Amino acid sequence: MRLFLLYSSGVTYLLLAPEEFIERLVVLIPPPRTHLVRWAGVFAPHSPYRHEITLHPEVKKGFQFRDDDEDCDAKPWRNYTWSKMLAKVFKVDVTKCDACGGQMRKISAMTDPMQVRRYLKHENIDYEPPARAPPRYQQGEFDFDDSQYHPAEGPLST
Numbered sequence: 001m002r003l004f005l006l007y008s009s010g011v012t013y014l015l016l017a018p019e020e021f022i023e024r025l026v027v028l029i030p031p032p033r034t035h036l037v038r039w040a041g042v043f044a045p046h047s048p049y050r051h052e053i054t055l056h057p058e059v060k061k062g063f064q065f066r067d068d069d070e071d072c073d074a075k076p077w078r079n080y081t082w083s084k085m086l087a088k089v090f091k092v093d094v095t096k097c098d099a100c101g102g103q104m105r106k107i108s109a110m111t112d113p114m115q116v117r118r119y120l121k122h123e124n125i126d127y128e129p130p131a132r133a134p135p136r137y138q139q140g141e142f143d144f145d146d147s148q149y150h151p152a153e154g155p156l157s158t
Contacts, residue, residue: 083095
């Protein structure tokens with residue numbers, strides 16, 4: 001293994017046995033049931049501003065419809081509605097009926113995969129997902145070459 005910085009003795013490479021290599025990697029694994037992220041600043045647990053920027057549990061989360069003509073004066077910015085995004089990206093007006101040209105309204109949103117399959121089957125649309133493509137790359141095996149390690153010289157060599 002080549003070192004980024006030289007040791008004070010001038011060593012540029014470390015020659016490790018497989019067991020030593022694994023031993024050095026194991027040290028990097030955190031102990032069980034410990035937090036891997038420490039929050040600082042406004043995200044710190046006792047910050048006086050934390051409650052102003054974190055999500056509030058009483059706010060309803062999940063998918064919600066918002067009308068296209070609904071004005072939102074409470075927020076200084078406004079996201080595009082789902083219909084405007086579809087019209088902008090795919091050049092399709094999803095609020096207009098293809099058969100009669102009338103205005104369509106939102107009734108519900110299906111997020112359960114079984115309900116989506118049931119609806120597609122009812123509409124005679126292919127409801128089976130496409131077959132999964134084969135992986136692009138095959139993962140090779142690691143080959144540790146023990147012939148280069150000489151226990152008499154020790155793990156550090158110049």
